[in-house]
Amino acid sequence: MKTAIVTIGDEILIGQIVDTNSAWMAEKLTQAGFEVEEMLSIGDDAQQIKATIDDVFSRVDVILMTGGLGPTKDDITKKTLCEYFGTTLVSDNAVLENIKNVISNFTTLNELTRNQAYVPKDCTVIQNKVGTAPITWFDHIGKVLVSMPGVPYEMRYVMETEILPRLQKKYDPDTYLKRVFLVRGYTESALASYIADFEDNLPEGFGLAYLPSPGLMKLRLFVRGGHRLQEMEEQVALLTDLLGDAIIAERDIALEKMLGERLFEKNLTFGTAESCTGGNIAHLITSVAGSSNYFKGSVVSYANETKTDVLHVPLDILSRCGVVSEEVAIEMARGVKQLLNVDCAIATTGIAGPDGGTDLIPVGTVWICTVYKNKTIARKYQLGKYREANIMRASTNAMLQLLEMIEE
């Protein structure tokens, strides 16, 4: 049983938006045991949509389609699906009631929104409880096409509550076994060389994939078939023996979430003093629901006066050592720890780029200081040339450094 994800929208083909829906859907489908054969993005063009359905149905059993269901003229998916499946649009009272219910809180019903209550006659209509565009499910010569809105939270809600349960009931797929390891301290090729023997001796059907992210490597071991669980456990044991402490987690978890869990378990409070990371660590930490249990706050000290006036970094240290220095990182971390009255803190100071580097302190130089109770660690990192990547890698390294410290 193979699936394909098809995204419709000119805004994708001109690069105005990044398609994040497909990755989310692929992850959920994979976890549920379905194989995603391909992902496609095409335009709001009736001919292309129909040709793509024909083409993709020749390779897969289920097409999950998002986009093109909005109320405006550029949205043509519903009409095109009627043409493809040889049916017509009819008004649906249940859909209209749902639309009135959804929009009641913030706006009134206009003609364009009312038109969203028209649905193809020959299909299963699924109500969209969080938006105005209904979901349509077509059964067609033994295959399935589902059309969903492209608004991310609408698609997510509908996939989780309606589509995935219905697909599982219909197809009862085989399990995809997957184990993910977060590994620190290796480049991709260094890690591959180190575990080459392990990889060469994997049992038939097993695969290993390397996914580098800024400052951290994700390693994924996988095989299809629920009956291979015992073999999977054996391979996991071999790999964890081999990598030891370099594995910081045996699951696919975001570092900010993992750090949050550890802080919560150990009943520790936490804050950050961020210069070059500009609040990104705080943003990552607070993206996790429940982070208010351990996170007390941050001082983003972009300007030197903020470092001296709020964090109480002594002016003479700032002048003597320079803003990107071990001493300033330490003073920032200790300053924010005292200011916020927290158990542990992170401070970052560096040159994110693209400008501001010197011969002595080039772009990509970052000092990270972590404090935990009475201990202090300050380390220098030499990162790259790219602002965005430097901010992410500095954030990752800072969280890793604190995690290491509180685990000891």
Added chain:
Amino acid sequence: MKTAIVTIGDEILIGQIVDTNSAWMAEKLTQAGFEVEEMLSIGDDAQQIKATIDDVFSRVDVILMTGGLGPTKDDITKKTLCEYFGTTLVSDNAVLENIKNVISNFTTLNELTRNQAYVPKDCTVIQNKVGTAPITWFDHIGKVLVSMPGVPYEMRYVMETEILPRLQKKYDPDTYLKRVFLVRGYTESALASYIADFEDNLPEGFGLAYLPSPGLMKLRLFVRGGHRLQEMEEQVALLTDLLGDAIIAERDIALEKMLGERLFEKNLTFGTAESCTGGNIAHLITSVAGSSNYFKGSVVSYANETKTDVLHVPLDILSRCGVVSEEVAIEMARGVKQLLNVDCAIATTGIAGPDGGTDLIPVGTVWICTVYKNKTIARKYQLGKYREANIMRASTNAMLQLLEMIEE
């Protein structure tokens, strides 16, 4: 002349990563006058790669392919392209020299990395100055296939410096005219209703697309053909007349960048006090290179003690009015303005969710206060149920509110 973007990698099909490369490439190709017909993501599977090339070449002239060029076993693109184009891998000294040069700063050459110096015999090899995987360009029965690394900054560097200039030289494409407007204060259907007459009367070939983002609407007016510039200007004049002040920018610019430009032009300094947005506004502001010219810092005051101790929100106001209140938002904004000694400031306090809501103050309630010199504005926003979207929408609304205030 049509192009397609093909991304190779199992990690995409299982949803482990979001493909951001395709959107970036599509935007650059569109700007350069090329039409992107489709985007595809497929697995690290030789049969599928070869079948996809055949299939896509039946519809387009140029395939831009990323991924599968890493040093590890799961990367098979180079070998598969050799099979497809009927050629073999040969060692290339110039590539080897480039690899040694690239890695000299941070690691040593191992066998896996050395193997990246093997390239297909019958193709044009383009050096990758920022990574170890070479770029290969195949001319084939009047069509072109380019294979690039999937590492984002490597792909970007190579596209900008090598691939786009070569494609433009070879094809000399017609111009794609596009104008983007950032519009505030409308939902998608309300905006479409309001400008329905304008849209109905657009000249032949012109299109209008709606792109909603959290708290802001992007409207894109487009037509293909450099000779239609005069008509474009006429339509732009009609649209800007119609929408007036609702248009906050006539270009596709991130709000944080636009706010930064205004602050810089007006020589204003700026800081934030963030509770429910958790540092996201600071992160957005500092993602813009040069933001240190106007941004002095933030206090992320997640805990109540941080609000009282650092921002000096009076404890009795916090107790009497509650943390999500107009009064606390005002005290936070004034507190951070004084603390950081800035000209203007933003404060946010609200319930991002998913938990923490009450009947009186449900999830999605956010108070935003902006202060500019001696003026203060505090407004209540009723957002949605989703943490991620609430953080983004609160950040957008906060920046819009400040922008409005300093423009007056």
